[in-house]
Amino acid sequence: MIFSGPDDGPLALDRLPDWGARFGDAAARLELEIGCGHGGFALAFGRRHPERALVGIEQRKAFARLVAEKAARQRLGNVLVLQGDGRLLAPRLFAAGSLAAIHVHFPDPWWKRRHVRRRLVDDRMSSLLLGLLAPGGLLDFRTDVERYALDAVARLEEVGFRNEAGPGGFSEAPPDELPSTREKRYLEIGQRVWRLRLRRPPG
Ligand SMILES: C[S@@+](CC[C@H](N)C(=O)[O-])C[C@H]1O[C@@H](n2cnc3c(N)ncnc32)[C@H](O)[C@@H]1O
Numbered sequence: 001m002i003f004s005g006p007d008d009g010p011l012a013l014d015r016l017p018d019w020g021a022r023f024g025d026a027a028a029r030l031e032l033e034i035g036c037g038h039g040g041f042a043l044a045f046g047r048r049h050p051e052r053a054l055v056g057i058e059q060r061k062a063f064a065r066l067v068a069e070k071a072a073r074q075r076l077g078n079v080l081v082l083q084g085d086g087r088l089l090a091p092r093l094f095a096a097g098s099l100a101a102i103h104v105h106f107p108d109p110w111w112k113r114r115h116v117r118r119r120l121v122d123d124r125m126s127s128l129l130l131g132l133l134a135p136g137g138l139l140d141f142r143t144d145v146e147r148y149a150l151d152a153v154a155r156l157e158e159v160g161f162r163n164e165a166g167p168g169g170f171s172e173a174p175p176d177e178l179p180s181t182r183e184k185r186y187l188e189i190g191q192r193v194w195r196l197r198l199r200r201p202p203g
Pocket of ligand 1: 034035036037038039040057058059060063084085086087104105106107108120180181182183
């Protein structure tokens with residue numbers, strides 16, 4: 001099931017959605033969050049950036065519904081939440097080169113060796129994320145799992161992302177960064193976060 005808010009019907013996926021019709025001027029600065037969970041980031045983003053738009057994709061139906069309902073209650077017309085698999089939905093929702101930023105915060109680590117291929121950031125997804133971003137667009141990736149961070153930075157640089165922190169490096173949190181639901185908990189307990197801020201090269 002795919003839904004965007006309590007009153008919205010399913011989104012047709014036979015062609016790319018008309019984001020301008022949905023978000024108005026905010027569609028000029030369109031961003032994607034994959035795996036928005038309980039929505040701490042998406043909802044704060046919607047409140048802080050009325051001039052931008054965010055599409056959140058969340059696989060778990062209960063979480064997607066919760067965040068969509070909160071966005072509707074808070075009248076955040078610039079936030080749309082869809083339930084589904086971000087790996088499948090993203091290329092059907094966005095034209096190549098159309099996103100200003102993509103946010104991936106604390107993706108499931110899939111610890112067991114035989115499950116590692118289920119990770120969100122694999123080679124195919126790395127190329128897809130690069131292709132969806134506009135030149136200069138930002139991939140904002142955060143994890144608390146060092147092994148995932150090291151694997152992701154190698155893959156993402158390999159497909160052509162430029163690392164703001166230099167090759168193989170991790171970034172500090174920018175002062176105006178919005179924490180996700182999980183990250184708020186980590187900030188309280190002092191859990192280290194590995195943060196990648198990677199850009200699609202301009203031109
Ligand atoms: C560990 S939680 C982190 C949630 C949130 N980003 C945060 O930082 O609080 C990972 C989330 O990603 C969702 N998820 C996992 N794989 C996904 C996929 N392929 N597409 C969309 N969501 C996915 C899970 O259902 C879960 O809500």
